[in-house]
Amino acid sequence: MLGNLNGWHLLILLAVILLLFGAAKLPALAKSVGQSARVFRGEMKAMKEDDEKPADGTASSTAADTTSTAATPPKPADSAEPKP
Template identity: 45%
Template sequence: MRPEPWHLLVLLLVVLIIFGAKRLPDVARSVGKSMRIMKTEVKSLRDDDSDEPSPSPGSTGTSSPAEPPRPLEGRAVDEAREHQREADQQHRPSS
């Protein structure tokens, strides 16, 4: 079943009523950022699965050193770092 053009117009109208015109850019930006993060995570999972060598019969089962963890992304991490900086400045002894 293919959606008719007026179905899309009704859907857009409902979204506009629910979120309001002022919040639509923020909602679209958040959805885009979430999709980008999900895409990179899925890609990294696929790369991890394809990069793992299968253990040979004579190997001891030890793997090479793991890569350092990648930094987290997002507003929550930035806010946490800023909060930590403020706390460090407050507890720093004055000279």
């Protein structure tokens, strides 16, 4: 899509952006875009870490749950009624 843009197209695009937003607002616009990109990258990294953790932890916790359940007797369930 953007492969057909050459130097002149980018120069015209920058001029239009300058006219629309004004020179005074461009630094604030660039700062907000940078902050948004940083937050987006951080969220993507967190999502990748979350995806990797259950795959590693599921197999070991399942095996641990099976052995721990068989080794220890179940605890009596607390009643839902509040005690006086």
